Amino acid sequence: MNSFSGYENIAMIEPGDDERGVLKARFDEIAESFKLLLKYDASTVSPLVSVFDVPCVLREDISQKLLSREELLSGALDSHDGYFKVPSTLE
Amino acid sequence: MSYSILLEESIMQKGIYATAGSKMLANFTAPISAAVADSLEAGGMQIAGRAKMSEFGASGLYDDSPCTLLTEAVNAFCSDKNDAILCNDYTGTIAANAARRGLCYIHPTYGTVSRYGLIPAVCSMDQIGVLCKVPSVGFEILAIIAGYDARDGAMLPSANDGGGRTVGFNNNDGGDKRTADTRRTAALPVISVAKMPLYAEIYRQITQILCSAELSGNISRYDGIKFGYAAKDYSDLRELYTKSRTEAFGEDLKLSALIGAMVLGAMCYEKYYDKAMRLRRVIKESVCWDGFDVLRYIHDADGKDAIVFAIFSRLCGLPSLSVQECTYVADAGNEHALSMIAVADEQ
């Protein structure tokens, strides 16, 4: 789980051997440098998710159609009868 | 005055390919037009075409040198007749590059330019800014594209257009604080900050953590199914996902997905991602204006630290102006101060 191949699994990528070698080296170096953060104490403040404390803009509950089904499916890998079509999710 | 402006490939124009610099979106036709594109047209500006960019703007996040695509785009801009390129420079790489090339980059206050129609990378830092040759022109263009848009739920309410605040300044070599009167009429030197911004030594790590996490979350939609690149050979659903993403994403994108997976994982969330968010708050709260509007950070000889100051402004959501010698950072909503400096510099 907490391994490079675990992360590849989560990220849904499977690089070939050569690329994997390069990626892993860069990844390891970067991951190592993150340990620097352990020296810093920020426990007195809350995590910052958004830079400004402004109210969230809420939307009125009105429905509106933006795209036709044709436009929506135009870039699809495969479609059938108005549905997107993918390889079976059942094993 | 009508200017000629290019849009970076992450900014959508309906019916035209919006690639975000990635093979994944090489044939993705934009279903909507970006708010900024509409604003430019309404403002009488000419959209002269689209500019190349690094893949999802990630260049500079994991390495020091800007990638080829970005360099090419900037080179082309230097010698062409266009006035500006609109970009989403969340890494600060474009700003730093611009400075070294004698160009100018204006990064607006977070939440003042609509992200509607912008292909997202790092939502908490994404802002469309202006790469330009003449700073005052850049500010004119910024004035046209900035403005409240209800379709972007994270915008600042429109009160803050920099009106009313006087430009404060202080030239720190001598400690000569000018009075309010002289401020308004005189030329405008600004605070020069001797020190680096707080925690500059770990900006690289903080941005890598925050940007990887958010970027990985924003690229999980690219799976070969609904639109964009899809692998030709796959035996099942899982292979469709992995092959499409592996074949279409470059190295930087793959790294962001991997690092994002790590820092958001249960084992690392608290010590890296949560910590990075808290450090970001400490950095933001460390900014002290002390009665003045603009901070001036002078670049070192080879301009290598220009990126540090650019990152600082993005972490805090503050507007900044990057030119050859220095980066100016103003308080939120005070682009006006930066534009006055730009105008004064040109005179």
Next chain:
Amino acid sequence: MKYEVVMGLEVHVELSTQSKLFCSCSAKFGAEANENVCPACAGMPGMPALVNKNAVSLGIAAGILTNSDISEVITFDKKNYFYPDLPTGYQITQWFAPICKNGWIDIEAVGGGGADDTIPTKRITLKQIHIEEDAGKLVHEPRTRSTLVDFNRTSVPLIEIVSNPDFNTSGEVVAYLEKLRLLLTFAGVSDCKMQEGSMRCDINISVREKGCKKLGTRTEIKNMNSLKAIARAIEYESQRHIDALETGSEELVVETRRWDDTLGMTFAMREKEQAEDYRYFPNPEILPIRIDKAWIEDVRATLPEPAHEKYERLTKTLGLPEHDSRLISESQNLSRIFDAVTKIVNKPKDVSNWIIGELLAVSSGAGVEGDEIDINVSDFAKIIMLVDEGKINRAVGKKVLAQVFENKVNPEEYIKDNSLAMVSDTGTLESAIAAVLKENDKTVAEYKNGSQKVFGFLVGQIMKKTGGKADPRMVNELLKKMIET
């Protein structure tokens, strides 16, 4: 019983909004595949998520109805995983700051009345309620080894109501779900139709020896599409656990199991290699939403009187019979009609009788359910008043009601046009009675010989003679007098 079954529920309920949670697509059920989809809910980049204010209001309503603490500030977070029904590769949910916590719902305890004739209640406590977006729908095509994907349901707003493990029997679970459905449909929060998927229930179940403090191995059951299926699934699974504990015939593992209603069994769902790490993190695109007291009070003001409170009021305060009170209080529509009509005609017992006795008869004759009755309440009230005032008799009133219901006539005009006014003139009635008595001398003789029940027949004949318009009370009185002579 040696064993105790312990259960907790996770109920997903689709909110009755016009548009989706984060975009303006229609949230209505039943459209053709991918008709209600836009770039945002199809996973295309470029359209920032915009929170549907009404969805938050309905979440607040759910909190009020379940006596929950409503958070002052709520945020939304990303739950990350890959699956074709999730076009963005993440579900926007509330992991860090759910909208409600620590609510409760009282249900009737199973197992008899209390000493003072009150029905004991059991309190089911809730851990939390959170708002999240729904995923799309998958249709499997085994023939072509493919799956079809419909994004109509993507980003439709849901609330997930998470209970604590307070349930011990399937009866309690069913009672809870029925109560929840009643509360939420009443307030317009959701239509809670299990068969359409707007209410879904997953059950976490474990078994332990009575008196044991430690909980047994927990399994999760999914895919029950009706209350009956839920009851069956619980019976099956709890027995499976008990059998395993008693005989050691199988080892119980923590897992998710699918209920198969046809076979009447649960099956282990494909075990994943490792537990999924969803990598929850705050969604920076959606700013925190502040819920102040004013917003909560605004929502509270829109909520109708809850069914059980109305029942209490109808039975205890107004003295209406239990059966009638139950029928009215459990139907949002009938409640509404009752409230509106009693406002005009302040005679709750009469109004209740008219609704239960006459209106339901008229509507069911036309094949219309109580919840679907559409009747003009002022016209309905008018009819009740006219009968009350003696302007028409009750039988005529029922006829007029049927006309108002089916053809939307104006009652007074209809009565006038069809000369239906009640006949209470003594002279006219006496003539009619005399005529009937004359025509039915055999029956009169039977009555005089002691047969009481033929009286009703004679009344009926008199009503017929007067076109059904006679004042029945007067007919009774006059007939009694006249038959003796």
